[in-house]
Amino acid sequence: xxxxxxxxxxxxxxxxxxxxxxxxxxxxxxxxxxxxxxxxxxxxxxxxxxxxxxxxxxxxxxxxxxxxxxxxxxxxxxxxxxxxxxxxxxxxxxxxxxxxxxxxxxxxxxxxxxxxxxxxxxxxxxxxxxxxxxxxxxxxxxxxxxxxxxxxxxxxx
Amino acid sequence: xxxxxxxxxxxxxxxxxxxxxxxxxxxxxxxxxxxxxxxxxxxxxxxxxxxxxxxxxxxxxxxxxxxxxxxxxxxxxxxxxxxxxxxxxxxxxxxxxxxxxxxxxxxxxxxxxxxxxxxxxxxxxxxxxxxxxxxxxxxxxxxxxxxxxxxxxxxxxxxxxxxxxxxxxxxxxxxxxxxxxxxxxxxxxxxxxxxxxxxxxxxxxxxxxxxxxxxxxxxxxxxxxxxxxxxxxxxxxxxxxxxxxxxxxxxxxxxxxxxxxxxxxxxxxxxxxxxxxxxxxxxxxxxxxxxxxxxxxxxxxxxxxxxxxxxxxxxxxxxxxxxxxxxxxxxxxxxxxxxxxxxxxxxxxxxxxxxxxxxxxxxxxxxxxxxxxxxxxxx
Numbered sequence: 239x240x241x242x243x244x245x246x247x248x249x250x251x252x253x254x255x256x257x258x259x260x261x262x263x264x265x266x267x268x269x270x271x272x273x274x275x276x277x278x279x280x281x282x283x284x285x286x287x288x289x290x291x292x293x294x295x296x297x298x299x300x301x302x303x304x305x306x307x308x309x310x311x312x313x314x315x316x317x318x319x320x321x322x323x324x325x326x327x328x329x330x331x332x333x334x335x336x337x338x339x340x341x342x343x344x345x346x347x348x349x350x351x352x353x354x355x356x357x358x359x360x361x362x363x364x365x366x367x368x369x370x371x372x373x374x375x376x377x378x379x380x381x382x383x384x385x386x387x388x389x390x391x392x393x394x395x
Numbered sequence: 396x397x398x399x400x401x402x403x404x405x406x407x408x409x410x411x412x413x414x415x416x417x418x419x420x421x422x423x424x425x426x427x428x429x430x431x432x433x434x435x436x437x438x439x440x441x442x443x444x445x446x447x448x449x450x451x452x453x454x455x456x457x458x459x460x461x462x463x464x465x466x467x468x469x470x471x472x473x474x475x476x477x478x479x480x481x482x483x484x485x486x487x488x489x490x491x492x493x494x495x496x497x498x499x500x501x502x503x504x505x506x507x508x509x510x511x512x513x514x515x516x517x518x519x520x521x522x523x524x525x526x527x528x529x530x531x532x533x534x535x536x537x538x539x540x541x542x543x544x545x546x547x548x549x550x551x552x553x554x555x556x557x558x559x560x561x562x563x564x565x566x567x568x569x570x571x572x573x574x575x576x577x578x579x580x581x582x583x584x585x586x587x588x589x590x591x592x593x594x595x596x597x598x599x600x601x602x603x604x605x606x607x608x609x610x611x612x613x614x615x616x617x618x619x620x621x622x623x624x625x626x627x628x629x630x631x632x633x634x635x636x637x638x639x640x641x642x643x644x645x646x647x648x649x650x651x652x653x654x655x656x657x658x659x660x661x662x663x664x665x666x667x668x669x670x671x672x673x674x675x676x677x678x679x680x681x682x683x684x685x686x687x688x689x690x691x692x693x694x695x696x697x698x699x700x701x702x703x704x705x706x707x708x709x710x711x712x713x714x715x716x717x718x719x720x721x722x723x724x725x726x727x728x729x730x731x732x733x734x735x736x737x738x739x740x741x742x743x744x745x746x747x748x749x750x751x752x753x754x755x756x757x758x759x760x761x762x763x764x765x766x767x768x769x770x771x772x773x774x
Contacts, residue, residue, distance in 0.1 A: 262706060286620045289710075292734040294723055303721065305708060305736075309620070312642060316708065337623030340744040348456075363449040363773060372457055 239313040244283070251277060263303070263316035271319055272329040279334050284310040288335035291342055293349040295375045300349055302328055321351065330356035348373040412438050417755070421450050425528045425759045428769025430743070432758075439754050444747040451773035459733035464490045464702065465565060467733065472559035474737060475771040477520050478714045480513035480550070483563035485711040488644065489720035490565050493707040494700070501690035502567050503646040508580065508683045509553075509562065511676040515587070516543045517714035518627075518669040518676075521766035525666055526598055528763030529607050535598055542590055545583050549576060567694030580684050584677050591674055599667060608663035612749040612761030615660060622745040625738050626716025627668045628765060632660035638712040650682045662764035669766070701728055715739050715766060735774055739767040 245264055248256055255270035266274060278285040290305040304317045319328055330353035331338040342353045343362040350371035353359055361368060370377055420431040429450035435443040455474065459467045471486045472479040484506055491498065523539030547557050552573050554562040562569050598604050614624070616632040629636055637654040639647040655671035657664025702724040710719035716738025723732040742765055749765075750758040 262708075287623055289623055289717075290708075290719055290721065290734070290736040292721060292732075292736075294732045303734075305719070305721075309636065314708070335623070336618075336621045337741055337744065340740065341623075344740075361449075363452040365449070372454060377457075 239308070239311040241315070244315055247277075247283070248274060257320065260318070263318050265318045265320060268319050268321065268328055272331075274317070275329075275331050275334055278306055278315070284308050285315065286310075288331060288337050288341070289314065291331075291338060291345055293345050293351055293373075295349065295373065297375055299323060300326060300351060302345065302351055304331075326350055327352045327354055329354050330359075332356050347371075350374070414442060419755075419758075421447075425763065427524065427762070427767060430762075430767075430769055430772075432746075432762075434755065434758065436755065439756075441750050441753055441755060441758055444750055444758070446743060446746055448743070448769070448772050451769045453774065455774045456733055456735060459730055461729065463699070463728050464730065465698070467730075468563065468565075469559065469561045472556075472561055473770055474735065474774060475517075475713060475715060475718070475739065475768045476558055477768055478513050478517040479556075479558065479560045480509050480562060481517070481711065481713045482718065483560065484510050485709070485713065485718045486720055487563045487565050488711060489707055489709040489722050490702070492709050493702050493705065493722050493724055494565070495703075496566055496696070498566055499690055499692075500646070500688045501692045504683050504687045505568055505572060505692045506563065507645060507647070507650075508572075508680055508687075509550075509568075511680045511683070512546045512549070512580070512583075514676050514714045515673050515680075516546045518673050519543045521669050521714070522594070522598070522666055525763040525766065526604070528759050529604065531598070531604070535594075538590070538594070538597075542587060545579070545586070549579050549583075552576075564694035566696035568692050569694075571692055577684060577687075580680060584681050587677060588674065591670065594670060599670060605663065607757075607760055608666060608764070609661060610659065611662045611753065611757050612764060613659060613661045614745065614749055618745065618748060619660070622748075623741040624716070624745055625741065626713065627672060628665055628716065628742050630655065631657035631664035631668045633657060638710065638717060644709070644711060647679075649686075650679045652676075652678045662760050665764040665766070699728065701726060702730070710736070713738055715768065715771065716742055737771040737774060739769075739771040743767045743772055 245259060252270045252274060255267050256264060257267055258265040285306040285308045287307040289307045292303050294301045294303060300321045302319045302321060306315045321328060328351060330342055332342060340362060342356055343360060345351050346353060346359055347361040347363050348371060415436045417434045417436055419434055420426040421429040431447040433445040434441050455470050458470060468483055468486060471482040474482045519539040519542055523536035526535035550560055551557050554560045554569055614632045616634045619629050619632045633656055635654050635656045640654050652675045655668050657668050704724055704726040706723045708719060708721045710717045718738055719736030721734035722730050725731040749761045
């Protein structure tokens with residue numbers, strides 16, 4: 239299976255959704271993202287595995303990068319969605335792939351991308367009281383940190 | 396209860412139990428590092444579980460953005476610190492993919508031998524600590540550490556480190572194998588094959604061990620795939636999937652070996668798959684050391700180099716699962732972004748599904764059988 243085949247299917251089923259074709263990735267629009275994700279999982283393409291979710295800060299925009307894998311066709315698809323810095327919202331895939339739950343929490347924690355309809359969007363690596371997004375390029379690394387007094391984890395919350 | 400006259404409990408009153416929240420970790424001997432499990436218990440049964448991670452977060456990915464490609468290799472040692480060689484390998488392969496760099500055959504062979512030896516070491520620790528978690532106090536673990544010691548000493552001679560090796564280089568390796576490595580490795584293969592039989596007698600078919608692990612923490616294959624569980628955990632669920640076999644990288648397609656799979660996906664299967672993988676790794680090492688070509692494996696590329704703009708995603712089969720590196724370059728000396736997709740991160744996320752409805756003691760068993768390393772989860 240090749241990336242061009244996927245591109246063809248996307249152009250057929252979701253005309254106008256593909257923004258750009260990169261050598262190793264397809265960039266799509268945020269609006270049609272959930273529909274495309276449903277297609278990838280449900281159809282004959284059978285992308286059963288969401289391998290990796292991450293983001294790249296390009297200063298003027300944040301690229302959310304998804305790596306889907308299909309065991310059936312032995313192909314890894316890289317999908318990208320570009321988000322403008324003033325609107326960092328994208329649909330969550332946690333209802334389709336359970337692995338998205340933690341991977342999206344990590345991306346939220348480190349980049350501040352808000353995943354809509356995520357079941358449990360909390361910080362995962364940093365403390366809950368943390369306010370910055372450390373993997374952004376404009377993140378200022380102070381020499382000394384003091385976190386606000388922790389209230390502790392809410393029991394059974 | 397039958398005689399109301401002799402009991403404090405009146406007829407019609409029933410014993411009720413209240414839910415109790417127990418914090419297991421972050422400091423707990425069986426959490427394999429600083430992992431914090433928040434268990435909601437009804438009596439001794441786990442009703443629900445929440446996994447809290449991040450206690451070992453060292454922001455490796457941010458550090459990577461401020462280091463050159465070579466300078467980041469020692470940091471990969473600290474991800475899965477039990478299988479440092481495999482992490483080194485995954486990273487240098489990803490950088491080589493980004494640079495579009497070809498290496499000679501000897502490099503491939505040396506890397507394969509070293510990586511497979513480290514896989515054996517990692518699995519030995521995995522099964523040793525698993526038995527320790529189950530209460531087989533010290534003996535299996537000491538046996539496993541005894542065997543691993545041979546590998547560790549070879550690595551010590553090779554690169555001067557016993558835990559963090561920093562051995563792989565972009566375009567090669569740090570040093571050549573020592574002249575007597577051939578003999579050490581061949582002796583080890585012979586020795587370990589005999590010991591594996593011993594482990595089967597000691598643990599695998601031991602009645603107490605079976606009672607503790609069989610049908611405990613069953614992971615169904617579709618759940619495993621949905622959670623992106625990889626490595627021995629996925630194979631124990633019956634999914635015959637190994638990157639070395641199905642999408643061979645390096646020279647794994649030249650070797651004959653099997654992919655052990657489990658049947659039920661329970662804790663015993665996960666243990667057995669690891670044990671079987673040791674003997675498969677021994678097969679690979681044996682073939683690789685036999686066919687080791689002459690030449691020079693030491694890296695000869697420049698100390699300073701720029702990567703062309705672009706991106707590369709490469710995953711390798713680590714002892715714990717599929718380790719992926721997503722490297723983005725803007726054409727500079729340093730990576731613009733380095734995402735580490737660690738296998739343990741996804742493998743531990745499935746834990747609540749496995750231990751719901753089990754006893755607390757069985758939760759420890761399941762956690763031990765997942766064989767996660769916190770350094771890799773928190774990065």
